[in-house]
Amino acid sequence: xxxxxxxxxxxxxxxxxxxxxxxxxxxxxxxxxxxxxxxxxxxxxxxxxxxxxxxxxxxxxxxxxxxxxxxxxxxxxxxxxxxxxxxxxxxxxxxxxxxxxxxxxxxxxxxxxxxxxxxxxxxxxxxxxxxxxxxxxxxxxxxxxxxxxxxxxxxxxxxxxxxxxxxxxxxxxxxxxxxxxxxxxxxxxxxxxxxxxxxxxxxxxxxxxxxxxxxxxxxxxxxxxxxxxxxxxxxxxxxxxxxxxxxxxxxxxxxxxxxxxxxxxxxxxxxxxxxxxxxxxxxxxxxxxxxxxxxxxxxxxxxxxxxxxxxxxxxxxxxxxxxxxxxxxxxxxxxxxxxxxxxxxxxxxxxxxxxxxxxxxxxx
Numbered sequence: 348x349x350x351x352x353x354x355x356x357x358x359x360x361x362x363x364x365x366x367x368x369x370x371x372x373x374x375x376x377x378x379x380x381x382x383x384x385x386x387x388x389x390x391x392x393x394x395x396x397x398x399x400x401x402x403x404x405x406x407x408x409x410x411x412x413x414x415x416x417x418x419x420x421x422x423x424x425x426x427x428x429x430x431x432x433x434x435x436x437x438x439x440x441x442x443x444x445x446x447x448x449x450x451x452x453x454x455x456x457x458x459x460x461x462x463x464x465x466x467x468x469x470x471x472x473x474x475x476x477x478x479x480x481x482x483x484x485x486x487x488x489x490x491x492x493x494x495x496x497x498x499x500x501x502x503x504x505x506x507x508x509x510x511x512x513x514x515x516x517x518x519x520x521x522x523x524x525x526x527x528x529x530x531x532x533x534x535x536x537x538x539x540x541x542x543x544x545x546x547x548x549x550x551x552x553x554x555x556x557x558x559x560x561x562x563x564x565x566x567x568x569x570x571x572x573x574x575x576x577x578x579x580x581x582x583x584x585x586x587x588x589x590x591x592x593x594x595x596x597x598x599x600x601x602x603x604x605x606x607x608x609x610x611x612x613x614x615x616x617x618x619x620x621x622x623x624x625x626x627x628x629x630x631x632x633x634x635x636x637x638x639x640x641x642x643x644x645x646x647x648x649x650x651x652x653x654x655x656x657x658x659x660x661x662x663x664x665x666x667x668x669x670x671x672x673x674x675x676x677x678x679x680x681x682x683x684x685x686x687x688x689x690x691x692x693x694x695x696x697x698x699x700x701x702x703x704x705x706x707x708x709x710x711x
Contacts, residue, residue, distance in 0.1 A: 360531075361443045361486070361604045362451065363478040368417075368436040368462060368469040376421070376428040376467055377677060378632040379562055381614035382685045383464040384414050388440065391459065396450055403447075411444035411531055413606035416501055416614040426632050426675060430467060438462075439617070441478070443604045444531045448480070465681065478603050478620075483532035489596040491589075493580040494552070497599065498623035502561050502571025503608045503616045509657070513558045513572040517549040518542055520578075520607060523616075524598040527605040536594060544591045548584025553577035555625055561637040562671075564613045565686050567644070567664040568637035571608070571615060575622045636671055643667035647703055666700040669693055 377383075393400035402409050419436035422429050430436075442448050455474065462469040497520075504511040505519045512519060522542055529535050556574030563569040578599070585592040599620070606616040647663040648654040665686070672682050683693040 359448050359452075359480045360445045360482045361441075361478075361601075362448050362476060362480040363439060363441040363604065364451065364455070364474055365437055365439045365477050366462070366474045367472045368438055369472050370430045370432050370434075370436070371461075371468045371470060373429070373431045374467055376417075376430050377465065377681070378426075378428065378636045378675065379672070379685065380428075380464050381414070381416060381563070382565060384438065384462075385613055386685075387462055387464070388412070388414060391454065392447075392450060395454070399446060399450060408530055409444075410612050411442060411447050411527075413441045413604075413611040413617065414614060415439040415617045423631060426635055428632055436469065439477075441604045441606070443527070443601075483528075483534055486597045486600050487532075487534055487593070489593070489600045491585070491592050491596045493582070493585065493592075494577065495596075495599045495620070496553075496575060496577045496622035497602060497607075498575040498619045498621060498625075499556070499573050499607060499617070500619055500623065501614055501617040502559060502563070502569065502573055503618070504569050504571040504610075505608045509660075511570045513570045515551065515554065515556065515572065515576050517551060517578060518546050520602075521545045521549070521595075521598055523607055523609075524601055524605060528598060528601060541591055541594065544584065544588055545595070548581045548587070549595065550579050550581070551576055552579040557625070559634050559637075560641055561631070561633040562640055562668070563615050563633075563637070564610045566668040568640040569610060569615065574625045577622070632675075636675065639671040639674070640664070640667045643670055643700070643704075647700065650703055666696045666703075669697050670700040673697055 389400050389404055392403060403412070415438060417436050417438055420431070420434045442451055458471055458474070460471060462471055499515070503515070504513050505523065506512070522538070525536060525538055525541060529538070554574065554576040556572045556576065558570060558572045560568050560570045580592060580595055602618040603620050605611070607618045608616040610616070644663050644667040647667055648659060651659040651663065653659055668686070669682055673679070679693050679697065680690060683690045686693065
Protein backbone atom coordinates (compact mmCIF):
# COMPACT_ATOMS: atom_id res chain seq x y z
CA UNK A 348 0.00 0.00 0.00
CA UNK A 349 3.02 2.29 -0.43
CA UNK A 350 4.30 1.91 3.15
CA UNK A 351 7.71 0.34 3.79
CA UNK A 352 8.43 -1.79 6.85
CA UNK A 353 9.60 0.06 9.98
CA UNK A 354 13.25 -0.24 11.03
CA UNK A 355 14.24 -2.86 13.58
CA UNK A 356 15.49 -2.09 17.10
CA UNK A 357 14.29 1.52 17.24
CA UNK A 358 15.49 3.83 20.01
CA UNK A 359 13.84 6.92 21.44
CA UNK A 360 13.41 9.23 18.49
CA UNK A 361 10.87 11.88 19.53
CA UNK A 362 10.43 13.92 22.68
CA UNK A 363 9.13 17.25 23.95
CA UNK A 364 10.79 19.35 26.65
CA UNK A 365 9.06 22.20 28.47
CA UNK A 366 11.35 24.58 30.33
CA UNK A 367 10.32 26.71 33.30
CA UNK A 368 11.92 30.15 33.07
CA UNK A 369 12.30 33.06 35.47
CA UNK A 370 13.42 36.46 34.11
CA UNK A 371 16.24 38.16 35.96
CA UNK A 372 14.82 41.62 35.22
CA UNK A 373 11.57 43.28 34.20
CA UNK A 374 12.12 44.70 30.73
CA UNK A 375 10.81 44.89 27.18
CA UNK A 376 11.28 42.07 24.70
CA UNK A 377 11.77 42.61 20.97
CA UNK A 378 8.86 41.24 18.86
CA UNK A 379 10.95 38.78 16.84
CA UNK A 380 12.50 37.17 19.92
CA UNK A 381 11.85 33.69 18.45
CA UNK A 382 14.95 34.30 16.31
CA UNK A 383 16.90 34.54 19.57
CA UNK A 384 15.38 31.33 20.93
CA UNK A 385 16.29 29.58 17.66
CA UNK A 386 19.88 30.86 17.82
CA UNK A 387 20.26 29.98 21.52
CA UNK A 388 19.19 26.39 20.90
CA UNK A 389 21.50 25.90 17.91
CA UNK A 390 24.37 27.35 19.94
CA UNK A 391 23.68 24.81 22.70
CA UNK A 392 23.96 22.03 20.12
CA UNK A 393 27.08 23.61 18.62
CA UNK A 394 28.94 23.61 21.92
CA UNK A 395 29.02 19.80 22.08
CA UNK A 396 28.15 18.64 18.54
CA UNK A 397 29.17 21.33 16.02
CA UNK A 398 28.53 19.09 13.00
CA UNK A 399 24.96 18.41 14.11
CA UNK A 400 24.39 22.12 14.76
CA UNK A 401 25.71 23.03 11.30
CA UNK A 402 23.42 20.45 9.72
CA UNK A 403 20.41 21.83 11.58
CA UNK A 404 21.33 25.36 10.54
CA UNK A 405 22.22 24.79 6.90
CA UNK A 406 19.95 22.03 5.60
CA UNK A 407 16.29 22.85 4.89
CA UNK A 408 15.37 19.16 5.24
CA UNK A 409 17.17 18.35 8.49
CA UNK A 410 15.55 20.68 11.01
CA UNK A 411 14.13 17.97 13.26
CA UNK A 412 12.96 20.34 15.97
CA UNK A 413 10.28 22.89 16.76
CA UNK A 414 10.18 25.61 19.37
CA UNK A 415 7.31 27.52 20.90
CA UNK A 416 6.91 31.20 21.69
CA UNK A 417 7.21 32.10 25.35
CA UNK A 418 4.20 30.79 27.26
CA UNK A 419 2.84 32.87 30.13
CA UNK A 420 1.69 36.42 30.83
CA UNK A 421 3.42 38.72 28.35
CA UNK A 422 1.52 42.03 28.51
CA UNK A 423 1.65 44.42 25.59
CA UNK A 424 2.31 48.07 26.35
CA UNK A 425 2.39 50.26 23.28
CA UNK A 426 4.25 48.30 20.62
CA UNK A 427 6.40 46.27 23.00
CA UNK A 428 6.20 43.01 24.92
CA UNK A 429 6.88 43.39 28.63
CA UNK A 430 8.52 40.65 30.68
CA UNK A 431 8.00 40.81 34.45
CA UNK A 432 10.15 39.22 37.14
CA UNK A 433 7.14 38.17 39.21
CA UNK A 434 5.66 36.07 36.39
CA UNK A 435 6.55 32.45 35.53
CA UNK A 436 7.20 31.58 31.90
CA UNK A 437 7.48 28.35 29.96
CA UNK A 438 9.11 27.47 26.67
CA UNK A 439 8.63 24.22 24.76
CA UNK A 440 11.08 22.45 22.49
CA UNK A 441 10.27 19.29 20.52
CA UNK A 442 12.82 17.00 18.87
CA UNK A 443 11.98 14.31 16.33
CA UNK A 444 15.15 12.60 15.13
CA UNK A 445 17.23 9.97 16.93
CA UNK A 446 20.54 11.94 16.76
CA UNK A 447 18.94 15.06 18.22
CA UNK A 448 17.14 13.16 20.98
CA UNK A 449 20.39 11.35 21.86
CA UNK A 450 22.15 14.71 22.09
CA UNK A 451 19.38 16.11 24.31
CA UNK A 452 19.58 13.21 26.77
CA UNK A 453 23.14 14.25 27.60
CA UNK A 454 22.43 17.98 27.37
CA UNK A 455 19.64 17.80 29.95
CA UNK A 456 22.05 16.36 32.52
CA UNK A 457 24.13 19.56 32.34
CA UNK A 458 21.56 22.10 31.27
CA UNK A 459 22.73 25.74 31.03
CA UNK A 460 21.68 27.88 33.97
CA UNK A 461 20.44 30.75 31.81
CA UNK A 462 18.76 31.46 28.49
CA UNK A 463 19.93 34.77 27.01
CA UNK A 464 17.88 36.90 24.62
CA UNK A 465 20.02 39.96 23.95
CA UNK A 466 19.67 42.17 27.05
CA UNK A 467 17.13 39.84 28.70
CA UNK A 468 18.29 36.81 30.65
CA UNK A 469 16.07 34.00 31.96
CA UNK A 470 17.10 31.58 34.68
CA UNK A 471 16.35 27.99 33.68
CA UNK A 472 14.62 26.72 36.81
CA UNK A 473 13.47 23.25 35.77
CA UNK A 474 12.06 21.23 32.92
CA UNK A 475 9.51 18.51 32.31
CA UNK A 476 9.12 16.03 29.48
CA UNK A 477 6.01 16.66 27.38
CA UNK A 478 4.96 15.16 25.05
CA UNK A 479 6.43 11.86 26.23
CA UNK A 480 9.37 10.12 24.51
CA UNK A 481 8.37 7.69 21.80
CA UNK A 482 9.58 6.14 18.56
CA UNK A 483 8.34 6.22 14.99
CA UNK A 484 7.53 2.53 15.21
CA UNK A 485 5.36 3.14 18.27
CA UNK A 486 3.57 6.02 16.54
CA UNK A 487 3.04 3.82 13.50
CA UNK A 488 1.23 1.35 15.73
CA UNK A 489 -1.14 3.98 17.18
CA UNK A 490 -4.67 2.54 17.51
CA UNK A 491 -6.70 3.61 14.48
CA UNK A 492 -9.41 6.17 15.17
CA UNK A 493 -11.81 7.92 12.85
CA UNK A 494 -12.12 11.23 14.70
CA UNK A 495 -9.41 13.49 16.14
CA UNK A 496 -9.16 17.06 17.39
CA UNK A 497 -6.06 19.21 16.94
CA UNK A 498 -5.33 22.64 18.38
CA UNK A 499 -2.93 25.16 16.86
CA UNK A 500 -1.64 27.35 19.66
CA UNK A 501 0.64 29.57 17.58
CA UNK A 502 -0.04 30.99 14.10
CA UNK A 503 0.06 28.24 11.49
CA UNK A 504 0.42 28.59 7.75
CA UNK A 505 1.39 26.68 4.61
CA UNK A 506 3.37 27.76 1.58
CA UNK A 507 1.17 27.80 -1.50
CA UNK A 508 2.33 29.10 -4.88
CA UNK A 509 4.56 31.74 -3.37
CA UNK A 510 1.98 32.86 -0.81
CA UNK A 511 0.79 31.86 2.66
CA UNK A 512 -2.31 29.70 3.05
CA UNK A 513 -3.82 30.18 6.54
CA UNK A 514 -6.39 27.37 6.34
CA UNK A 515 -6.33 23.87 7.93
CA UNK A 516 -7.15 21.97 4.76
CA UNK A 517 -6.65 18.24 5.49
CA UNK A 518 -4.40 17.71 2.46
CA UNK A 519 -2.13 20.58 3.52
CA UNK A 520 -2.02 19.29 7.09
CA UNK A 521 -1.04 15.76 6.16
CA UNK A 522 1.34 16.82 3.41
CA UNK A 523 3.18 18.78 6.10
CA UNK A 524 3.27 15.82 8.50
CA UNK A 525 4.14 13.25 5.85
CA UNK A 526 7.07 15.28 4.52
CA UNK A 527 8.70 15.26 7.95
CA UNK A 528 7.71 11.63 8.53
CA UNK A 529 9.43 10.56 5.32
CA UNK A 530 12.53 12.59 6.18
CA UNK A 531 13.06 11.13 9.65
CA UNK A 532 11.04 7.97 10.35
CA UNK A 533 12.66 5.42 8.05
CA UNK A 534 9.09 4.31 7.22
CA UNK A 535 8.67 5.79 3.76
CA UNK A 536 5.20 6.43 2.37
CA UNK A 537 4.56 7.37 -1.26
CA UNK A 538 2.98 10.84 -0.91
CA UNK A 539 0.56 11.04 -3.86
CA UNK A 540 -1.59 7.94 -3.18
CA UNK A 541 -1.86 8.75 0.52
CA UNK A 542 -2.72 12.42 -0.02
CA UNK A 543 -5.31 11.48 -2.66
CA UNK A 544 -6.85 9.15 -0.08
CA UNK A 545 -6.81 11.97 2.53
CA UNK A 546 -8.53 14.28 0.05
CA UNK A 547 -11.26 11.71 -0.59
CA UNK A 548 -11.89 10.42 2.93
CA UNK A 549 -10.82 12.95 5.60
CA UNK A 550 -13.04 15.96 6.25
CA UNK A 551 -12.89 19.01 8.47
CA UNK A 552 -15.97 18.32 10.60
CA UNK A 553 -15.67 21.20 13.08
CA UNK A 554 -13.46 24.23 13.59
CA UNK A 555 -12.97 27.33 15.69
CA UNK A 556 -10.13 29.28 14.12
CA UNK A 557 -9.03 32.85 13.55
CA UNK A 558 -6.25 34.35 11.46
CA UNK A 559 -3.62 37.03 11.95
CA UNK A 560 -0.57 38.38 10.16
CA UNK A 561 2.64 38.32 12.18
CA UNK A 562 6.35 38.84 11.69
CA UNK A 563 7.89 35.37 11.66
CA UNK A 564 11.27 33.88 10.91
CA UNK A 565 14.17 36.08 9.94
CA UNK A 566 12.40 38.21 7.34
CA UNK A 567 8.94 38.93 6.01
CA UNK A 568 5.54 38.31 7.54
CA UNK A 569 3.16 35.36 7.64
CA UNK A 570 -0.63 35.14 7.72
CA UNK A 571 -1.49 32.21 9.96
CA UNK A 572 -4.41 30.64 11.82
CA UNK A 573 -4.84 29.59 15.43
CA UNK A 574 -7.60 27.62 17.12
CA UNK A 575 -8.98 24.08 17.06
CA UNK A 576 -10.31 21.68 14.45
CA UNK A 577 -11.89 18.25 14.34
CA UNK A 578 -10.95 15.79 11.59
CA UNK A 579 -13.18 12.86 10.64
CA UNK A 580 -12.18 9.82 8.59
CA UNK A 581 -14.98 8.19 6.63
CA UNK A 582 -15.87 4.56 7.26
CA UNK A 583 -15.37 3.92 3.54
CA UNK A 584 -11.81 5.22 3.76
CA UNK A 585 -11.01 2.84 6.61
CA UNK A 586 -12.42 -0.12 4.68
CA UNK A 587 -10.72 0.87 1.43
CA UNK A 588 -7.22 1.17 2.87
CA UNK A 589 -6.59 0.04 6.48
CA UNK A 590 -2.86 0.84 6.14
CA UNK A 591 -3.61 4.45 5.31
CA UNK A 592 -6.15 4.60 8.14
CA UNK A 593 -3.38 3.44 10.50
CA UNK A 594 -1.03 6.08 9.09
CA UNK A 595 -3.72 8.75 9.48
CA UNK A 596 -3.79 8.04 13.23
CA UNK A 597 0.00 7.91 13.42
CA UNK A 598 0.43 11.29 11.75
CA UNK A 599 -2.15 12.95 13.99
CA UNK A 600 -0.16 11.74 17.01
CA UNK A 601 3.02 12.91 15.25
CA UNK A 602 1.75 16.49 14.89
CA UNK A 603 2.56 17.66 18.47
CA UNK A 604 6.19 16.63 17.90
CA UNK A 605 6.80 17.89 14.36
CA UNK A 606 4.50 20.93 14.31
CA UNK A 607 2.32 22.04 11.42
CA UNK A 608 3.15 24.06 8.33
CA UNK A 609 6.28 26.14 7.90
CA UNK A 610 8.60 28.22 10.10
CA UNK A 611 8.05 25.77 12.96
CA UNK A 612 11.64 26.33 14.14
CA UNK A 613 10.71 29.98 14.75
CA UNK A 614 7.62 29.43 16.90
CA UNK A 615 4.91 28.90 14.28
CA UNK A 616 2.70 25.83 13.90
CA UNK A 617 2.73 24.71 17.54
CA UNK A 618 0.21 21.86 17.65
CA UNK A 619 -1.53 20.03 20.49
CA UNK A 620 -3.63 16.88 20.42
CA UNK A 621 -7.19 17.59 21.54
CA UNK A 622 -9.60 20.52 21.45
CA UNK A 623 -8.62 23.71 23.28
CA UNK A 624 -11.13 26.53 23.58
CA UNK A 625 -9.67 29.70 22.13
CA UNK A 626 -10.07 33.22 23.41
CA UNK A 627 -9.72 36.30 21.19
CA UNK A 628 -6.40 38.03 21.79
CA UNK A 629 -5.61 41.71 21.20
CA UNK A 630 -3.18 42.41 18.36
CA UNK A 631 0.37 41.65 19.49
CA UNK A 632 3.56 43.54 18.62
CA UNK A 633 4.39 40.61 16.33
CA UNK A 634 1.09 41.23 14.53
CA UNK A 635 1.72 44.97 14.26
CA UNK A 636 5.22 44.29 12.96
CA UNK A 637 3.90 41.69 10.51
CA UNK A 638 1.33 44.14 9.14
CA UNK A 639 3.98 46.84 8.78
CA UNK A 640 6.41 44.50 6.98
CA UNK A 641 3.65 43.38 4.59
CA UNK A 642 2.65 46.99 3.90
CA UNK A 643 6.24 48.10 3.26
CA UNK A 644 6.88 45.06 1.06
CA UNK A 645 3.88 45.95 -1.12
CA UNK A 646 5.02 49.57 -1.39
CA UNK A 647 8.53 48.53 -2.40
CA UNK A 648 7.32 45.92 -4.89
CA UNK A 649 5.16 48.44 -6.72
CA UNK A 650 8.31 50.29 -7.75
CA UNK A 651 10.10 47.24 -9.17
CA UNK A 652 10.39 46.57 -12.89
CA UNK A 653 9.58 42.88 -12.30
CA UNK A 654 7.51 42.81 -9.10
CA UNK A 655 6.33 39.26 -9.82
CA UNK A 656 9.85 37.80 -9.68
CA UNK A 657 10.96 35.79 -6.66
CA UNK A 658 14.16 37.79 -6.35
CA UNK A 659 12.33 41.13 -6.26
CA UNK A 660 9.97 39.82 -3.56
CA UNK A 661 12.81 38.39 -1.46
CA UNK A 662 14.84 41.60 -1.61
CA UNK A 663 11.81 43.78 -0.89
CA UNK A 664 10.80 41.59 2.06
CA UNK A 665 14.31 41.85 3.48
CA UNK A 666 14.41 45.63 3.09
CA UNK A 667 10.90 45.94 4.53
CA UNK A 668 11.85 43.79 7.52
CA UNK A 669 14.91 45.91 8.23
CA UNK A 670 13.03 49.19 7.94
CA UNK A 671 10.05 48.03 10.03
CA UNK A 672 12.33 46.84 12.81
CA UNK A 673 14.28 50.10 12.70
CA UNK A 674 10.98 51.95 13.13
CA UNK A 675 10.50 50.00 16.36
CA UNK A 676 13.85 51.24 17.60
CA UNK A 677 15.95 48.12 17.06
CA UNK A 678 19.61 48.68 16.28
CA UNK A 679 21.12 47.85 12.90
CA UNK A 680 23.65 45.67 14.72
CA UNK A 681 20.92 43.50 16.29
CA UNK A 682 19.02 43.26 13.00
CA UNK A 683 22.18 42.26 11.13
CA UNK A 684 22.88 39.53 13.68
CA UNK A 685 19.34 38.14 13.44
CA UNK A 686 19.34 38.17 9.64
CA UNK A 687 22.91 36.82 9.49
CA UNK A 688 23.84 39.65 7.13
CA UNK A 689 26.84 42.02 7.14
CA UNK A 690 26.19 45.22 9.06
CA UNK A 691 27.03 47.43 6.07
CA UNK A 692 24.58 45.51 3.86
CA UNK A 693 21.79 45.99 6.39
CA UNK A 694 22.65 49.68 6.68
CA UNK A 695 22.56 50.05 2.88
CA UNK A 696 19.25 48.18 2.62
CA UNK A 697 17.69 50.49 5.20
CA UNK A 698 18.81 53.54 3.23
CA UNK A 699 17.57 52.09 -0.07
CA UNK A 700 14.19 51.24 1.46
CA UNK A 701 13.73 54.78 2.78
CA UNK A 702 14.81 56.24 -0.56
CA UNK A 703 12.41 53.98 -2.46
CA UNK A 704 9.48 55.05 -0.30
CA UNK A 705 10.25 58.69 -1.06
CA UNK A 706 10.34 58.26 -4.82
CA UNK A 707 10.75 55.84 -7.74
CA UNK A 708 13.61 53.36 -7.62
CA UNK A 709 15.27 50.81 -9.82
CA UNK A 710 14.85 47.09 -9.48
CA UNK A 711 17.18 45.38 -7.01
